Amino acid sequence: MSQQRHGNTPGNAGAVPAFPDLPEATIARLPEYLRALHNLAEAGSDTISSEGLAAAAGVNSAKLRKDLSHLGSYGTRGVGYDVTLLIDQIEYILGLDQRRAVALVGVGNLGHALAGYDGFASRGFRIVALFDADLEQVGKAINGLTVRHVGELRRSVVEDGITIGVISTPPSAAQGVADDLVAAGVTSILNFAPCVLSVPAGVDVRKVDLAIELQILSFHEHRKASLTALPGGLVGEGENQEAVGS
């Protein structure tokens, strides 16, 4: 997953003064903490130590304490963090208390799978509209939503209060779709198409490309194989998943 960020970020002049200016790496870990905290809450835990939460989230505890200190959350010595309070704090910072409306454009193989996935709702998102350019797709029902023609996109963004657009069209169509989303007022885009989007200041784009993730893993496989072939065997062993991914 990669990020293109343009223009105003939280914490800059003009934003809510009390909003913390978080490092990108911290922002990327907050959803991991949140997922772990929800699991702990479901299991009946009221409090959790930094070590326990770090283990559940798969990060090191010093990093976790530093991340949470950015939110003004330090836990209580000997007790740890209040699970419910920390969930509320992280959800507030991530803006998940607003259950954001999402539009998905391009309802082919990938779009179909995303539209049919029930897990987004419990993580703070509602896919409220599906769009496609293919008249054969238009009118089909997926997970309670009817696929609409992409020509209706602009009107729907305004009427349905959509702030996040997901693009799962072929790359050749992605820039045009991004332009339409932005013209309609969308300021955050999740792009699955393997291409770079050009967007104006103030619009955030995140790109998901599983092929890139696999290529990175391929590099590590290649490196491990070449190190194993060296006299003395594998050096640098013990790198964990987090180190590979960060």
Ligand SMILES: NC(=O)c1ccc[n+]([C@@H]2O[C@H](COP(=O)([O-])OP(=O)(O)OC[C@H]3O[C@@H](n4cnc5c(N)ncnc54)[C@H](O)[C@@H]3O)[C@@H](O)[C@H]2O)c1
């Ligand atoms: N990020 C990843 O890891 C990942 C994985 C798989 C596929 N992809 C990418 O996701 C995209 C979709 O893949 P797929 O296999 O679902 O393709 P697909 O051809 O099955 O679906 C694409 C859909 O987009 C629609 N479309 C085309 N132009 C459009 C436009 N201008 N407006 C609205 N809809 C339009 C098509 O009618 C079709 O229904 C591709 O760009 C593919 O490379 C990314």
